Amino acid sequence: MKKVISIIREQFENLPIIFRVSKYEDRATYQSHYLGIAWEFLNPMIQIGIYYLVFGVALHAGQQIDGVNYFAWMMVGIAPWLFINASVLGMSRSVYEKVGLVAKMKFPVSVLPTIRMISQMTAYWVMFGFSIIVLLLSGVTPTIYWLQYIYYFFCMIVFLFSFGIFNSTISILARDYYIALQSIMRMLFYMSGILFNLNSGSFPKVFVRILQINPFNYLVAGFRESFLSEGWFFDHPTQLLLFWSITLMFLLVGSHLHYKFRAHFVDLI
Template identity: 30%
Template sequence: MQFVSNLRESSFRRKLIVDLSKNDFNKKFKGSYLGALWAFVNPVITILLYWFVFEIGFRSGSTPEGYPFVVWLICGMVPWFFFAEAFASATLSFSEYSFLVKKVVFNISILPLVKIFSAFFIHLFFICFLIVVLLCYGVTPTIAWLQLFYYVFCTFALLVGTTFITASIMPFFKDIAQVVSVIVQIGFWLTPIVWSLDIAPLKYHLLFKLNPFYYIAEGYRDAFLYNTWFWSKPFETLYFWIICFVLFTVGVAMYKKLKPHFADVL
Protein backbone atom coordinates (compact mmCIF):
# COMPACT_ATOMS: atom_id res chain seq x y z
CA MET A 1 0.00 0.00 0.00
CA GLN A 2 2.84 2.38 0.81
CA PHE A 3 4.39 1.65 -2.61
CA VAL A 4 1.10 2.45 -4.37
CA SER A 5 0.75 5.62 -2.33
CA ASN A 6 4.27 6.72 -3.31
CA LEU A 7 3.52 6.05 -6.97
CA ARG A 8 0.38 8.14 -6.80
CA GLU A 9 2.24 10.97 -5.07
CA SER A 10 5.02 10.87 -7.67
CA SER A 11 2.47 10.88 -10.49
CA PHE A 12 0.61 13.79 -8.92
CA ARG A 13 3.87 15.71 -8.46
CA ARG A 14 4.88 15.19 -12.10
CA LYS A 15 1.48 16.40 -13.29
CA LEU A 16 1.70 19.40 -10.98
CA ILE A 17 5.15 20.33 -12.29
CA VAL A 18 3.97 20.09 -15.92
CA ASP A 19 0.78 22.08 -15.24
CA LEU A 20 2.65 24.82 -13.36
CA SER A 21 5.30 24.92 -16.10
CA LYS A 22 2.66 25.44 -18.79
CA ASN A 23 1.06 28.18 -16.71
CA ASP A 24 4.45 29.82 -16.13
CA PHE A 25 5.24 29.71 -19.84
CA ASN A 26 1.93 31.34 -20.78
CA LYS A 27 2.22 33.94 -18.01
CA LYS A 28 5.55 35.25 -19.29
CA PHE A 29 4.02 36.67 -22.46
CA LYS A 30 0.52 37.45 -21.26
CA GLY A 31 -0.69 40.79 -22.58
CA SER A 32 1.78 41.09 -25.47
CA TYR A 33 0.46 41.10 -29.03
CA LEU A 34 2.74 38.32 -30.26
CA GLY A 35 2.41 36.35 -27.03
CA ALA A 36 4.57 33.23 -26.80
CA LEU A 37 6.10 33.97 -30.22
CA TRP A 38 8.55 36.27 -28.42
CA ALA A 39 10.09 33.20 -26.78
CA PHE A 40 11.19 32.04 -30.25
CA VAL A 41 11.77 35.36 -32.06
CA ASN A 42 14.61 36.59 -29.85
CA PRO A 43 16.73 33.40 -30.03
CA VAL A 44 16.24 33.13 -33.81
CA ILE A 45 17.34 36.75 -34.24
CA THR A 46 20.37 36.06 -32.05
CA ILE A 47 21.34 33.06 -34.18
CA LEU A 48 20.94 35.09 -37.39
CA LEU A 49 23.02 37.91 -35.92
CA TYR A 50 25.92 35.64 -34.97
CA TRP A 51 25.66 33.84 -38.31
CA PHE A 52 25.90 37.19 -40.15
CA VAL A 53 28.80 38.48 -38.04
CA PHE A 54 30.92 35.33 -38.10
CA GLU A 55 30.08 33.76 -41.46
CA ILE A 56 29.47 36.89 -43.56
CA GLY A 57 31.57 39.42 -41.66
CA PHE A 58 34.52 37.27 -40.55
CA ARG A 59 34.05 34.87 -43.49
CA SER A 60 34.00 31.76 -41.29
CA GLY A 61 32.47 29.73 -44.07
CA SER A 62 33.00 26.30 -42.54
CA THR A 63 34.43 24.57 -39.50
CA PRO A 64 37.69 22.57 -39.51
CA GLU A 65 35.55 19.43 -39.85
CA GLY A 66 34.02 20.78 -43.06
CA TYR A 67 30.52 21.53 -41.78
CA PRO A 68 28.85 24.86 -42.66
CA PHE A 69 29.45 27.34 -39.87
CA VAL A 70 25.75 28.02 -39.32
CA VAL A 71 25.08 24.31 -38.69
CA TRP A 72 27.95 24.06 -36.22
CA LEU A 73 26.82 27.30 -34.55
CA ILE A 74 23.20 26.25 -34.05
CA CYS A 75 24.26 22.92 -32.50
CA GLY A 76 26.00 24.89 -29.75
CA MET A 77 23.50 27.74 -29.44
CA VAL A 78 20.37 25.60 -28.99
CA PRO A 79 21.43 23.96 -25.69
CA TRP A 80 22.87 27.27 -24.49
CA PHE A 81 19.53 29.06 -24.94
CA PHE A 82 17.88 26.40 -22.79
CA PHE A 83 20.53 26.52 -20.08
CA ALA A 84 20.75 30.31 -19.90
CA GLU A 85 16.97 30.84 -19.80
CA ALA A 86 16.37 28.11 -17.23
CA PHE A 87 19.31 29.18 -15.06
CA ALA A 88 18.18 32.80 -14.88
CA SER A 89 14.48 32.11 -14.35
CA ALA A 90 14.88 29.21 -11.88
CA THR A 91 17.11 31.40 -9.72
CA LEU A 92 14.08 33.64 -9.16
CA SER A 93 11.64 30.77 -8.55
CA PHE A 94 11.29 31.05 -4.76
CA SER A 95 11.06 34.84 -4.88
CA GLU A 96 8.62 34.89 -7.77
CA TYR A 97 6.36 32.27 -6.20
CA SER A 98 6.62 33.68 -2.68
CA PHE A 99 2.87 33.20 -2.18
CA LEU A 100 3.41 29.44 -2.53
CA VAL A 101 6.54 29.46 -0.39
CA LYS A 102 4.47 30.79 2.52
CA LYS A 103 2.03 27.88 2.25
CA VAL A 104 3.17 25.23 4.68
CA VAL A 105 1.51 22.35 2.82
CA PHE A 106 3.04 23.17 -0.58
CA ASN A 107 6.22 21.35 -1.60
CA ILE A 108 8.27 24.32 -2.80
CA SER A 109 11.20 22.12 -3.87
CA ILE A 110 9.46 21.68 -7.24
CA LEU A 111 9.53 25.41 -8.06
CA PRO A 112 13.00 25.44 -9.69
CA LEU A 113 11.87 22.41 -11.72
CA VAL A 114 8.78 24.32 -12.84
CA LYS A 115 10.99 27.06 -14.27
CA ILE A 116 13.33 24.55 -15.90
CA PHE A 117 10.45 22.72 -17.59
CA SER A 118 8.97 26.05 -18.69
CA ALA A 119 12.24 26.80 -20.51
CA PHE A 120 12.30 23.23 -21.83
CA PHE A 121 9.10 23.83 -23.83
CA ILE A 122 11.01 26.43 -25.85
CA HIS A 123 13.96 24.07 -26.15
CA LEU A 124 11.74 21.44 -27.77
CA PHE A 125 10.90 23.90 -30.54
CA PHE A 126 14.56 24.70 -31.13
CA ILE A 127 15.48 21.03 -31.25
CA CYS A 128 12.99 20.69 -34.10
CA PHE A 129 14.43 23.87 -35.65
CA LEU A 130 17.94 22.41 -35.38
CA ILE A 131 16.91 19.14 -37.03
CA VAL A 132 15.24 21.00 -39.91
CA VAL A 133 18.39 23.09 -40.49
CA LEU A 134 20.57 19.97 -40.42
CA LEU A 135 18.37 18.22 -42.97
CA CYS A 136 18.32 21.32 -45.20
CA TYR A 137 22.12 21.33 -45.22
CA GLY A 138 22.21 17.66 -46.16
CA VAL A 139 23.30 16.24 -42.80
CA THR A 140 22.13 12.63 -42.74
CA PRO A 141 20.45 11.37 -39.55
CA THR A 142 22.30 8.59 -37.74
CA ILE A 143 21.67 6.49 -34.66
CA ALA A 144 24.04 8.82 -32.80
CA TRP A 145 21.27 11.44 -32.87
CA LEU A 146 19.56 9.42 -30.13
CA GLN A 147 22.19 10.82 -27.77
CA LEU A 148 20.07 13.95 -27.75
CA PHE A 149 18.03 12.39 -24.92
CA TYR A 150 21.19 11.82 -22.91
CA TYR A 151 22.49 15.37 -23.35
CA VAL A 152 19.09 16.87 -22.53
CA PHE A 153 19.20 14.83 -19.31
CA CYS A 154 22.72 16.17 -18.69
CA THR A 155 21.44 19.72 -19.04
CA PHE A 156 18.63 19.04 -16.58
CA ALA A 157 21.11 17.52 -14.11
CA LEU A 158 23.43 20.52 -14.32
CA LEU A 159 20.52 22.96 -13.99
CA VAL A 160 18.91 21.28 -10.98
CA GLY A 161 22.05 21.36 -8.88
CA THR A 162 23.05 24.86 -9.95
CA THR A 163 19.63 26.47 -9.52
CA PHE A 164 18.98 24.89 -6.12
CA ILE A 165 22.05 26.81 -4.96
CA THR A 166 21.19 30.16 -6.55
CA ALA A 167 17.44 29.96 -5.84
CA SER A 168 18.11 29.19 -2.16
CA ILE A 169 20.42 32.20 -1.86
CA MET A 170 18.14 34.58 -3.76
CA PRO A 171 15.65 35.39 -0.93
CA PHE A 172 18.54 36.53 1.30
CA PHE A 173 20.82 38.10 -1.30
CA LYS A 174 18.83 39.81 -4.05
CA ASP A 175 21.96 40.66 -6.01
CA ILE A 176 22.36 36.99 -6.92
CA ALA A 177 20.11 37.63 -9.94
CA GLN A 178 22.65 40.13 -11.27
CA VAL A 179 25.50 37.76 -10.43
CA VAL A 180 23.78 35.03 -12.45
CA SER A 181 23.34 37.44 -15.36
CA VAL A 182 27.08 38.17 -15.32
CA ILE A 183 27.91 34.45 -15.06
CA VAL A 184 25.70 33.74 -18.08
CA GLN A 185 27.42 36.44 -20.14
CA ILE A 186 30.91 35.30 -19.18
CA GLY A 187 29.98 31.65 -19.58
CA PHE A 188 28.73 32.21 -23.11
CA TRP A 189 32.02 33.65 -24.33
CA LEU A 190 34.23 31.27 -22.36
CA THR A 191 32.42 28.26 -23.82
CA PRO A 192 33.27 27.30 -27.43
CA ILE A 193 29.80 28.08 -28.76
CA VAL A 194 30.46 30.72 -31.42
CA TRP A 195 34.17 29.94 -31.61
CA SER A 196 36.10 26.68 -31.93
CA LEU A 197 38.42 25.42 -29.23
CA ASP A 198 40.98 24.80 -31.99
CA ILE A 199 41.76 28.53 -32.17
CA ALA A 200 42.80 28.66 -28.50
CA PRO A 201 46.39 27.80 -27.48
CA LEU A 202 46.71 24.14 -26.57
CA LYS A 203 47.83 24.96 -23.02
CA TYR A 204 44.43 26.54 -22.30
CA HIS A 205 42.28 23.68 -23.64
CA LEU A 206 42.00 21.94 -20.27
CA LEU A 207 40.94 25.20 -18.62
CA PHE A 208 38.05 25.65 -21.05
CA LYS A 209 37.02 22.02 -20.65
CA LEU A 210 36.60 22.53 -16.89
CA ASN A 211 33.44 24.45 -17.72
CA PRO A 212 30.73 21.76 -17.35
CA PHE A 213 28.63 23.27 -20.12
CA TYR A 214 31.46 22.56 -22.57
CA TYR A 215 30.55 18.88 -22.22
CA ILE A 216 26.94 19.60 -23.23
CA ALA A 217 27.70 21.96 -26.13
CA GLU A 218 30.23 19.57 -27.59
CA GLY A 219 27.86 16.70 -26.86
CA TYR A 220 25.19 18.15 -29.12
CA ARG A 221 27.79 18.49 -31.88
CA ASP A 222 29.09 14.98 -31.23
CA ALA A 223 25.55 13.62 -31.56
CA PHE A 224 24.36 15.57 -34.59
CA LEU A 225 27.57 16.19 -36.54
CA TYR A 226 30.49 14.01 -35.49
CA ASN A 227 28.66 10.73 -34.72
CA THR A 228 30.76 10.39 -31.57
CA TRP A 229 29.31 8.52 -28.59
CA PHE A 230 29.63 9.96 -25.10
CA TRP A 231 31.29 6.82 -23.73
CA SER A 232 34.23 7.46 -26.06
CA LYS A 233 35.09 10.38 -23.76
CA PRO A 234 35.19 8.60 -20.39
CA PHE A 235 37.21 11.19 -18.46
CA GLU A 236 35.09 14.15 -19.63
CA THR A 237 31.93 12.18 -18.85
CA LEU A 238 33.14 11.21 -15.38
CA TYR A 239 34.22 14.77 -14.64
CA PHE A 240 30.86 16.18 -15.73
CA TRP A 241 28.85 13.83 -13.51
CA ILE A 242 31.12 14.45 -10.53
CA ILE A 243 30.49 18.18 -10.94
CA CYS A 244 26.73 17.59 -11.19
CA PHE A 245 26.79 15.39 -8.09
CA VAL A 246 28.73 18.00 -6.10
CA LEU A 247 26.42 20.83 -7.21
CA PHE A 248 23.32 18.78 -6.41
CA THR A 249 24.64 17.79 -2.98
CA VAL A 250 25.55 21.38 -2.12
CA GLY A 251 22.26 22.68 -3.54
CA VAL A 252 20.09 20.28 -1.55
CA ALA A 253 22.06 20.98 1.64
CA MET A 254 21.66 24.75 1.19
CA TYR A 255 17.97 24.39 0.39
CA LYS A 256 17.30 22.32 3.53
CA LYS A 257 19.26 24.71 5.72
CA LEU A 258 17.71 27.92 4.37
CA LYS A 259 14.16 26.76 3.63
CA PRO A 260 12.80 27.37 7.18
CA HIS A 261 13.74 31.05 6.82
CA PHE A 262 12.29 31.68 3.32
CA ALA A 263 8.89 32.83 4.58
CA ASP A 264 10.55 35.35 6.93
CA VAL A 265 12.42 37.22 4.19
CA LEU A 266 10.00 36.95 1.25
Protein backbone atom coordinates in the same frame (compact mmCIF):
# COMPACT_ATOMS: atom_id res chain seq x y z
CA MET B 1 22.05 11.92 0.61
CA LYS B 2 18.65 11.64 2.35
CA LYS B 3 17.96 15.27 1.49
CA VAL B 4 18.79 14.66 -2.16
CA ILE B 5 16.41 11.69 -2.27
CA SER B 6 13.68 13.73 -0.57
CA ILE B 7 13.98 16.58 -3.09
CA ILE B 8 13.94 14.19 -6.04
CA ARG B 9 10.89 12.43 -4.56
CA GLU B 10 9.10 15.78 -4.27
CA GLN B 11 9.63 16.39 -7.99
CA PHE B 12 8.09 13.07 -9.03
CA GLU B 13 5.22 13.31 -6.56
CA ASN B 14 4.27 16.74 -7.90
CA LEU B 15 4.80 16.20 -11.63
CA PRO B 16 1.15 17.00 -12.53
CA ILE B 17 1.37 20.29 -10.64
CA ILE B 18 4.74 21.12 -12.21
CA PHE B 19 3.46 20.68 -15.76
CA ARG B 20 0.17 22.44 -15.06
CA VAL B 21 1.78 25.50 -13.46
CA SER B 22 4.51 25.73 -16.10
CA LYS B 23 1.85 25.78 -18.84
CA TYR B 24 0.01 28.54 -16.98
CA GLU B 25 3.21 30.59 -16.63
CA ASP B 26 3.84 30.29 -20.37
CA ARG B 27 0.45 31.80 -21.13
CA ALA B 28 0.54 34.41 -18.37
CA THR B 29 3.95 35.80 -19.38
CA TYR B 30 2.83 36.90 -22.84
CA GLN B 31 -0.90 37.32 -22.20
CA SER B 32 -0.91 41.09 -22.78
CA HIS B 33 1.28 40.93 -25.92
CA TYR B 34 -0.22 40.99 -29.41
CA LEU B 35 1.99 38.14 -30.64
CA GLY B 36 1.56 36.23 -27.39
CA ILE B 37 3.65 33.10 -26.91
CA ALA B 38 5.19 33.59 -30.36
CA TRP B 39 7.75 35.83 -28.64
CA GLU B 40 9.25 32.72 -27.05
CA PHE B 41 10.44 31.77 -30.53
CA LEU B 42 10.95 35.22 -32.05
CA ASN B 43 13.38 36.41 -29.36
CA PRO B 44 15.85 33.51 -29.77
CA MET B 45 15.57 33.67 -33.57
CA ILE B 46 16.51 37.35 -33.49
CA GLN B 47 19.50 36.58 -31.26
CA ILE B 48 20.60 33.75 -33.55
CA GLY B 49 20.34 36.05 -36.58
CA ILE B 50 22.55 38.67 -34.92
CA TYR B 51 25.17 36.13 -33.85
CA TYR B 52 25.25 34.62 -37.33
CA LEU B 53 25.71 38.00 -39.01
CA VAL B 54 28.57 38.91 -36.68
CA PHE B 55 30.36 35.58 -36.28
CA GLY B 56 29.14 33.60 -39.29
CA VAL B 57 29.15 36.18 -42.07
CA ALA B 58 31.80 38.58 -40.81
CA LEU B 59 34.29 36.17 -39.22
CA HIS B 60 33.61 32.76 -40.77
CA ALA B 61 32.35 33.72 -44.24
CA GLY B 62 32.18 30.59 -46.42
CA GLN B 63 34.05 28.44 -43.88
CA GLN B 64 33.07 24.97 -42.76
CA ILE B 65 33.52 23.54 -39.28
CA ASP B 66 33.48 19.79 -38.68
CA GLY B 67 32.28 19.25 -42.24
CA VAL B 68 29.23 21.55 -42.15
CA ASN B 69 28.61 25.23 -42.77
CA TYR B 70 29.02 27.61 -39.85
CA PHE B 71 25.28 28.26 -39.42
CA ALA B 72 24.46 24.57 -38.98
CA TRP B 73 27.40 24.11 -36.63
CA MET B 74 26.35 27.15 -34.59
CA MET B 75 22.70 26.07 -34.39
CA VAL B 76 23.56 22.71 -32.81
CA GLY B 77 25.32 24.53 -29.97
CA ILE B 78 23.21 27.64 -29.54
CA ALA B 79 19.82 25.85 -29.37
CA PRO B 80 20.60 24.07 -26.06
CA TRP B 81 22.46 27.13 -24.76
CA LEU B 82 19.40 29.37 -25.11
CA PHE B 83 17.43 26.84 -23.07
CA ILE B 84 20.24 26.47 -20.52
CA ASN B 85 20.70 30.22 -20.06
CA ALA B 86 16.98 30.95 -19.69
CA SER B 87 16.55 28.03 -17.29
CA VAL B 88 19.53 28.92 -15.09
CA LEU B 89 18.47 32.54 -14.66
CA GLY B 90 14.78 31.71 -14.27
CA MET B 91 15.39 28.93 -11.75
CA SER B 92 17.67 31.20 -9.72
CA ARG B 93 14.82 33.67 -9.15
CA SER B 94 12.03 31.11 -8.87
CA VAL B 95 11.91 30.75 -5.07
CA TYR B 96 12.54 34.45 -4.46
CA GLU B 97 9.59 35.45 -6.66
CA LYS B 98 7.06 32.83 -5.54
CA VAL B 99 7.90 31.87 -1.98
CA GLY B 100 5.33 34.29 -0.53
CA LEU B 101 2.54 32.57 -2.46
CA VAL B 102 3.79 29.08 -1.66
CA ALA B 103 3.99 29.88 2.05
CA LYS B 104 0.20 30.14 2.10
CA MET B 105 -0.32 26.77 0.42
CA LYS B 106 0.70 23.17 0.95
CA PHE B 107 3.20 23.23 -1.86
CA PRO B 108 6.85 22.03 -1.80
CA VAL B 109 9.18 24.96 -2.49
CA SER B 110 11.69 22.67 -4.19
CA VAL B 111 9.47 22.28 -7.27
CA LEU B 112 9.59 26.00 -8.12
CA PRO B 113 12.94 25.79 -9.96
CA THR B 114 11.70 22.75 -11.87
CA ILE B 115 8.57 24.64 -12.96
CA ARG B 116 10.75 27.39 -14.42
CA MET B 117 12.84 24.86 -16.31
CA ILE B 118 9.81 23.06 -17.73
CA SER B 119 8.27 26.37 -18.81
CA GLN B 120 11.27 26.89 -21.11
CA MET B 121 10.88 23.48 -22.71
CA THR B 122 8.40 24.48 -25.44
CA ALA B 123 10.78 27.04 -26.90
CA TYR B 124 13.62 24.53 -26.65
CA TRP B 125 11.82 21.86 -28.66
CA VAL B 126 11.03 24.39 -31.39
CA MET B 127 14.68 25.47 -31.58
CA PHE B 128 15.80 21.84 -31.47
CA GLY B 129 13.51 20.98 -34.38
CA PHE B 130 14.81 23.96 -36.33
CA SER B 131 18.38 22.79 -35.69
CA ILE B 132 17.62 19.34 -37.07
CA ILE B 133 16.07 20.87 -40.20
CA VAL B 134 19.14 23.06 -40.71
CA LEU B 135 21.42 20.03 -40.32
CA LEU B 136 19.45 17.98 -42.85
CA LEU B 137 19.42 20.85 -45.35
CA SER B 138 23.18 21.17 -44.87
CA GLY B 139 23.70 17.58 -46.01
CA VAL B 140 24.08 15.92 -42.60
CA THR B 141 22.48 12.48 -42.50
CA PRO B 142 21.28 10.73 -39.34
CA THR B 143 23.61 8.10 -37.90
CA ILE B 144 23.65 5.83 -34.87
CA TYR B 145 25.56 8.57 -33.00
CA TRP B 146 22.36 10.61 -32.89
CA LEU B 147 21.00 8.18 -30.30
CA GLN B 148 23.36 9.53 -27.66
CA TYR B 149 21.42 12.80 -27.78
CA ILE B 150 19.23 11.07 -25.17
CA TYR B 151 22.23 10.82 -22.85
CA TYR B 152 23.25 14.47 -23.26
CA PHE B 153 19.66 15.65 -22.86
CA PHE B 154 19.49 13.69 -19.59
CA CYS B 155 22.81 15.27 -18.53
CA MET B 156 21.43 18.73 -19.28
CA ILE B 157 18.24 18.23 -17.27
CA VAL B 158 20.04 16.73 -14.26
CA PHE B 159 22.67 19.49 -14.21
CA LEU B 160 20.08 22.26 -14.56
CA PHE B 161 18.04 20.76 -11.73
CA SER B 162 21.10 20.48 -9.47
CA PHE B 163 22.36 23.96 -10.36
CA GLY B 164 18.84 25.37 -10.00
CA ILE B 165 18.34 24.04 -6.46
CA PHE B 166 21.71 25.53 -5.50
CA ASN B 167 21.17 28.91 -7.20
CA SER B 168 17.60 29.41 -6.00
CA THR B 169 18.75 29.08 -2.39
CA ILE B 170 21.90 31.18 -2.70
CA SER B 171 19.91 33.94 -4.46
CA ILE B 172 17.85 34.34 -1.28
CA LEU B 173 20.80 34.18 1.10
CA ALA B 174 22.87 36.66 -0.93
CA ARG B 175 20.86 39.22 -2.90
CA ASP B 176 23.83 40.20 -5.10
CA TYR B 177 24.30 36.63 -6.28
CA TYR B 178 21.71 36.83 -9.07
CA ILE B 179 23.32 39.92 -10.57
CA ALA B 180 26.73 38.23 -10.46
CA LEU B 181 25.22 35.08 -12.01
CA GLN B 182 23.91 37.08 -14.97
CA SER B 183 27.42 38.36 -15.68
CA ILE B 184 28.91 34.88 -15.24
CA MET B 185 26.44 33.38 -17.73
CA ARG B 186 27.31 36.05 -20.31
CA MET B 187 30.97 35.22 -19.88
CA LEU B 188 30.34 31.46 -20.10
CA PHE B 189 28.43 31.97 -23.34
CA TYR B 190 31.69 32.90 -25.05
CA MET B 191 33.76 30.39 -23.09
CA SER B 192 31.63 27.33 -23.82
CA GLY B 193 32.56 26.91 -27.48
CA ILE B 194 29.17 27.99 -28.79
CA LEU B 195 30.43 30.53 -31.32
CA PHE B 196 34.06 29.44 -31.59
CA ASN B 197 35.57 26.07 -32.39
CA LEU B 198 37.85 25.46 -29.41
CA ASN B 199 39.48 22.50 -31.17
CA SER B 200 40.51 24.46 -34.25
CA GLY B 201 44.09 24.78 -33.06
CA SER B 202 43.79 28.56 -32.69
CA PHE B 203 43.69 28.34 -28.90
CA PRO B 204 46.48 27.09 -26.59
CA LYS B 205 45.89 23.50 -25.45
CA VAL B 206 46.17 24.47 -21.79
CA PHE B 207 43.47 27.12 -22.29
CA VAL B 208 41.18 24.60 -24.00
CA ARG B 209 41.72 22.06 -21.20
CA ILE B 210 40.68 24.65 -18.61
CA LEU B 211 37.56 25.57 -20.57
CA GLN B 212 36.58 21.90 -20.85
CA ILE B 213 36.07 21.83 -17.07
CA ASN B 214 33.03 24.02 -17.69
CA PRO B 215 29.90 21.77 -17.58
CA PHE B 216 28.23 23.86 -20.30
CA ASN B 217 31.12 23.14 -22.63
CA TYR B 218 30.64 19.42 -21.98
CA LEU B 219 26.98 19.65 -22.95
CA VAL B 220 27.44 21.81 -26.06
CA ALA B 221 30.39 19.72 -27.29
CA GLY B 222 28.40 16.57 -26.60
CA PHE B 223 25.41 17.67 -28.66
CA ARG B 224 27.72 18.57 -31.54
CA GLU B 225 29.61 15.30 -31.25
CA SER B 226 26.30 13.43 -31.45
CA PHE B 227 24.73 15.18 -34.43
CA LEU B 228 27.95 15.60 -36.39
CA SER B 229 28.84 11.94 -35.73
CA GLU B 230 32.27 12.47 -34.23
CA GLY B 231 32.32 9.94 -31.40
CA TRP B 232 30.71 8.49 -28.30
CA PHE B 233 30.35 10.09 -24.89
CA PHE B 234 32.48 7.38 -23.23
CA ASP B 235 35.43 8.35 -25.45
CA HIS B 236 36.10 11.21 -23.00
CA PRO B 237 36.15 9.57 -19.54
CA THR B 238 37.95 12.48 -17.83
CA GLN B 239 35.41 15.06 -18.97
CA LEU B 240 32.56 12.69 -18.15
CA LEU B 241 33.86 12.20 -14.61
CA LEU B 242 34.38 15.94 -14.12
CA PHE B 243 30.89 16.78 -15.34
CA TRP B 244 29.12 14.31 -13.06
CA SER B 245 31.33 15.25 -10.10
CA ILE B 246 30.41 18.93 -10.49
CA THR B 247 26.74 18.04 -10.96
CA LEU B 248 26.72 15.85 -7.83
CA MET B 249 28.47 18.59 -5.85
CA PHE B 250 25.78 21.16 -6.76
CA LEU B 251 23.05 18.65 -5.98
CA LEU B 252 24.44 17.72 -2.57
CA VAL B 253 25.28 21.28 -1.49
CA GLY B 254 22.11 22.73 -2.97
CA SER B 255 19.88 20.11 -1.29
CA HIS B 256 21.58 20.66 2.06
CA LEU B 257 21.20 24.45 1.91
CA HIS B 258 17.64 24.21 0.63
CA TYR B 259 16.49 22.04 3.53
CA LYS B 260 18.46 24.07 6.05
CA PHE B 261 16.88 27.40 5.09
CA ARG B 262 13.55 26.53 3.43
CA ALA B 263 11.60 27.13 6.64
CA HIS B 264 13.10 30.65 6.80
CA PHE B 265 12.74 31.69 3.14
CA VAL B 266 9.84 34.06 3.84
CA ASP B 267 11.71 35.73 6.72
CA LEU B 268 14.89 36.06 4.67
CA ILE B 269 13.02 37.71 1.80
